Amino acid sequence: MLCRKYIHNSRKFVAALAVAIAGCFTLGTAQAGTINWGPAKSATINSPYGGVVIGAPDDSTGGFMFSKGQMTKFGSDADMIIGNNGIIGATGIALSKKGFKSTSELDRGNYLDVLRIKNEGDLFVILLRNGKHAKIRIDKLTPGEAWFTYSKITFSYRIEKRG
Numbered sequence: 001m002l003c004r005k006y007i008h009n010s011r012k013f014v015a016a017l018a019v020a021i022a023g024c025f026t027l028g029t030a031q032a033g034t035i036n037w038g039p040a041k042s043a044t045i046n047s048p049y050g051g052v053v054i055g056a057p058d059d060s061t062g063g064f065m066f067s068k069g070q071m072t073k074f075g076s077d078a079d080m081i082i083g084n085n086g087i088i089g090a091t092g093i094a095l096s097k098k099g100f101k102s103t104s105e106l107d108r109g110n111y112l113d114v115l116r117i118k119n120e121g122d123l124f125v126i127l128l129r130n131g132k133h134a135k136i137r138i139d140k141l142t143p144g145e146a147w148f149t150y151s152k153i154t155f156s157y158r159i160e161k162r163g
Contacts, residue, residue, distance in 0.1 A: 048084040049063075053087040057080065059075040060075065082153055088117065091113075095115065123136070137155060
């Protein structure tokens with residue numbers, strides 16, 4: 001009797017463990033589906049953040065606010081921060097291979113806290129603080145004084161349109 005109860009409880013434990021592990025693999029994963037992107041806009045960050053970017057913006061860093069299309073000194077309002085070394089920090093960021101069209105499938109992939117810009121033309125999907133997405137394309141990288149830094153970063157972006 002005791003043995004049967006132990007086996008029954010261990011099966012529940014294994015089942016619960018399997019569900020928990022499966023849940024871990026889906027955290028931070030973008031859902032597939034078609035996204036309608038708003039009109040393309042552009043922005044330039046003239047003095048990228050000079051410190052170390054380790055994730056989403058905070059009040060010590062400020063950052064770019066997509067809803068207003070401008071920089072803000074309040075990190076709690078900012079959706080993304082770009083460091084002068086080309087590191088982008090956000091609540092969630094993923095590389096995109098779906099182009100910069102007005103409609104596209106949402107990239108399936110894991111969102112990270114930071115990614116590095118490698119070249120002009122790089123595409124990223126940013127998870128915004130309001131739950132929407134923005135797609136950005138790096139248009140121009142102006143080299144800075146120090147090696148592997150940028151003094152100005154120009155990008156185009158589209159914000160997800162919802163009903």
